[in-house]
Amino acid sequence: MLLKNETGQTASKQWEPKIIAFFCNWCTYTAADLAGVSRIKHAPNIRVIRVMCSGRVDPQFILDSFAKGADGVLIGGCHPGDCHYQEGNYKCLRRFQMLKRVVDSLGIEKDRLRLEWISASEGDKVRIVVNDMVAKIKVLGPLGLPLKFKNWADEMHVIVSEVAGKEEVYA
Amino acid sequence: MPDKPKLAFYWCAACGGCEESVVDLAEDILFVVDNVDIIFWPVGLDFKRKDVEKYADGEIVVSLINGAIRSSEQQEMVKLLRRKSKVVIAYGACAQYGGIPGLANEFEKEEILKWVYEDSPSTHNEENVRPQLNYKVNGSEVYLPELWNVVRPLDKVIDVDYYIPGCPPSSKLLKEAVLVLLSGKLPPKGTVLAPDVALCDECSRKDTKPTDLAFKEFLRPNLSIIDPEKCILSQGFICMGPATRSGCGALCVEGNMPCTGCYGATSRVKDQGAKILSSIASNIEGKSEKEIDSTLNGIPDPVGTFYRYSLAGSILRKKVSI
Ligand code: SF4
Ligand code: SF4
Ligand code: FES
Numbered sequence: 272m273l274l275k276n277e278t279g280q281t282a283s284k285q286w287e288p289k290i291i292a293f294f295c296n297w298c299t300y301t302a303a304d305l306a307g308v309s310r311i312k313h314a315p316n317i318r319v320i321r322v323m324c325s326g327r328v329d330p331q332f333i334l335d336s337f338a339k340g341a342d343g344v345l346i347g348g349c350h351p352g353d354c355h356y357q358e359g360n361y362k363c364l365r366r367f368q369m370l371k372r373v374v375d376s377l378g379i380e381k382d383r384l385r386l387e388w389i390s391a392s393e394g395d396k397v398r399i400v401v402n403d404m405v406a407k408i409k410v411l412g413p414l415g416l417p418l419k420f421k422n423w424a425d426e427m428h429v430i431v432s433e434v435a436g437k438e439e440v441y442a
Numbered sequence: 443m444p445d446k447p448k449l450a451f452y453w454c455a456a457c458g459g460c461e462e463s464v465v466d467l468a469e470d471i472l473f474v475v476d477n478v479d480i481i482f483w484p485v486g487l488d489f490k491r492k493d494v495e496k497y498a499d500g501e502i503v504v505s506l507i508n509g510a511i512r513s514s515e516q517q518e519m520v521k522l523l524r525r526k527s528k529v530v531i532a533y534g535a536c537a538q539y540g541g542i543p544g545l546a547n548e549f550e551k552e553e554i555l556k557w558v559y560e561d562s563p564s565t566h567n568e569e570n571v572r573p574q575l576n577y578k579v580n581g582s583e584v585y586l587p588e589l590w591n592v593v594r595p596l597d598k599v600i601d602v603d604y605y606i607p608g609c610p611p612s613s614k615l616l617k618e619a620v621l622v623l624l625s626g627k628l629p630p631k632g633t634v635l636a637p638d639v640a641l642c643d644e645c646s647r648k649d650t651k652p653t654d655l656a657f658k659e660f661l662r663p664n665l666s667i668i669d670p671e672k673c674i675l676s677q678g679f680i681c682m683g684p685a686t687r688s689g690c691g692a693l694c695v696e697g698n699m700p701c702t703g704c705y706g707a708t709s710r711v712k713d714q715g716a717k718i719l720s721s722i723a724s725n726i727e728g729k730s731e732k733e734i735d736s737t738l739n740g741i742p743d744p745v746g747t748f749y750r751y752s753l754a755g756s757i758l759r760k761k762v763s764i
Contacts, residue, residue, distance in 0.1 A: 326724075330716040334757040351729065362724035368734045369723035369744065373715070376548070376745045378763030419762060423592045427517070427599070 288408040290343040290401075291336040292317040295325045297355040298390050299347025305394035313398040314405040317345065324348070325386075326359025330370045333384065337374075342414045343383040345404055347397075350388040360388070382407040383414060447503035447624070449474075450482035450494065451533075452523055454509030454516040455543040455593065460534040461485045461508070463610035470617050477624055478503070482523075491519070494526060502527040504623055506606070506616075510536040510543045510754060511594045515587030524600040529623065531635075533616075535609040535704045537596040538634075539714075540754020542609070544593045547753050547760035548745060551591045595755040605634040609704035609751055612690055636689030638709050641701055645683055645692040647673045656727040660740030663699060674700045675722075678740075680747055685711065685718035702750050713757045715749035 294300040300321045306313065322328060325348025333344045346363065354360040367386045374384055385404055389396045453461060464486075467474060474480075481502065482489045494502075505527040511517055524530055535541040546554060559565065559572050576585045596602050606615050619635045622628070629635070642648050651673035661678040668674060674695060675681035682703035683695070694701050707714035728734040741747055749756055 330720045331711075331713045331757065334713060334716055338757045361729050364731070365723040365726045365728070365734050366720050368731060369719050369738055369741075370716070372738065373719065373744045373748065376761070377758050378761040379758075414762075416758075416762060420759070423760070426591055427594075 286413055288316045288342040288405055288413075289340060290317045290345055290404060290408065291341045292319045292345040292347065292401075293322050293325070293328045293332065294319050294347040294389075295327075295349060295355075295359075296321055296323050298349035298353065299325075299387070299397070301391035302347070302389045302393050303397050305391065306397045309394050311394050311398050313401045316405045316408075317401055324354060324356050324359035325363035326354070326356060326361075328363060328366075330366055333370060334374075337379060337383075337414060338416050338420075340415075340417050342411075343385070343404055343408045345400070346386045347389045347400075348386070350390055353390065379414065380411050382411060446477060446479045448481045448497070448501060449478040450502050450505040450523060450527065451480065451485070452482065452505060452507045452509075452519060453485060454507065454520065454537070454596075455512045456509030456534065456536050457542070458485070459610040460536075463534075463608075463613055463616060466613040467617060468613075470613065473617075474620055478620070491522070494522060497526045499525050500528050504529040504531060506531045506533040507596055508533040508537050508610075510540045511596060511599045512543060512546070512590050512592075513587040514590070517599055520596065520600050529603045529628070530596075530600065531604045531606055531619065532596040532602045533606050534611055535607060535706065535751040537602075538605045538607055538755065539706055539752040540593050540595050541704075541751050544595075544751070544754030545746060545749075546593050549761070550764045551589060555589075592760055593754045598755075603631050604629070605632075605706075607634055607636050607687055607705040608690060612693075615689055634687065634706070634709065636687055636705060639688050640708060641683040641686040641688045641690070641692055641705065644688040645673075645695050647671070647692075647695060651676055655725040657722070657725055657737055658727050659737055662740070668698050668700075670698050674698075680722065680741065682714075682718050682748075684721050685714055703748075704751050706752060714752045715745075715756055719744070719748045 294303055303319060325346055328346050336344050346367065348360040348363055349355065351360060364386065371381065371384060375381055387400050389400065451464060480487060482494050505523040507520055507523060507530060511520060532538045536543055555572065559567055560570050573586050575588055576583050606619055608615065615636055642651060650671065655676060657678060659678060660680060663679055668679060669677055675683065679700045681700035683701045685707060686701055686703045687705040687708050689705055703714060703718065707717060711717045726734055726737045728737055745753065
């Protein structure tokens, strides 16, 4: 299958998972910052996007991240009850629980999408979560949606050229 | 007298409802035929592909194409019409987003063919015969179009100028579009020819929609009675009104059924399914995973619910693991 081929191909090129991390300004982003100043080492695979609150993470951002080449998406917010905007993380959790089901039915493995509550003081939890997520995604291999989209489009071109020779039969 | 502007209708992967909406113009069709020449309309008039081929490039003023694209033949036809037409309009939800046929993107082609030609209860096909792409008979060869793995909206296959949304579009939108085209004052390319506000805005029940919703459970119209006065979403049925473009006059709600989202999204939204999912899920009452999950169990088919018409045109387009 396609996924296996891709894995095989890219593994030789030293593929590394790319994870988009949406961290809320008040807790998880601060924790990631703390991890930095405390010189806590974690896998370098996350690209952090700071949002004001985990409640700002529109499910469209998550799907778009996958579509544009992310192998995983991590959302980090304040612990329940601690959201700077009272309810934002609950809204995030509800959307997350729903989106997980959709993403799963559309063939993206559960381990590629993760939500964690990490408070401003939990720098070490950033390390644990990121390392764990990277390890799990390494097992899964690349998601590779941009390549997949391209292959789907190629299907069309191949068939078009096949069909091109038989034009007259439709006339 | 100069020739009347030439107009073509064509259908691809569609149910015929869009054609029906043309017929639904009723006496307004007379206005249409007074002002334009319908030069191609397979469902209504006996013109063939070769009739289209004889026109010069760009000679057809507008082609209204409905249906999703999922076969080689559909692709060829829409490419031909694109070449011959000044303006191409994606007509209806299937052309705009893939529509109901786009839900086939949840399955593998082989799964679909096997079900249709072998496994479905109404199929009697003991030798498991499948249609062949070509076949020799009496010394000549016949061909069938190839079915693709992916169902696509029209604008993934050809350049599209405008969109008329709906499953099917209301005749009113069609008539307005014809008037706009005849007036020569063309809107900017890419415009969806329907109001750019959410359906709730034109819904007669909007005053009964509370600002704060808190869902404990979701109901389904086949299992529970819908109160004919109150906002349907506030009663716990999934109504796509908040994430759907208006223009239909809230037809389904008028018939006491929830909106399933056929007019697609407004211009600010990229993925209608993700948007309505976001809006509905965030209004669940529960705060723990367990409570939330038990409420969500009331939506047994989230893809079919939130992406009923828009899967093929959504950000992911298709089940990505197949
Ligand atoms: S949610 Fe549905 S029933 Fe309620 S106001 Fe909007 S369109 Fe009308
Ligand atoms: S109410 Fe919704 S599903 Fe019904 S016609 Fe209007 S947009 Fe389509
Ligand atoms: S501010 Fe951190 S989750 Fe809302």
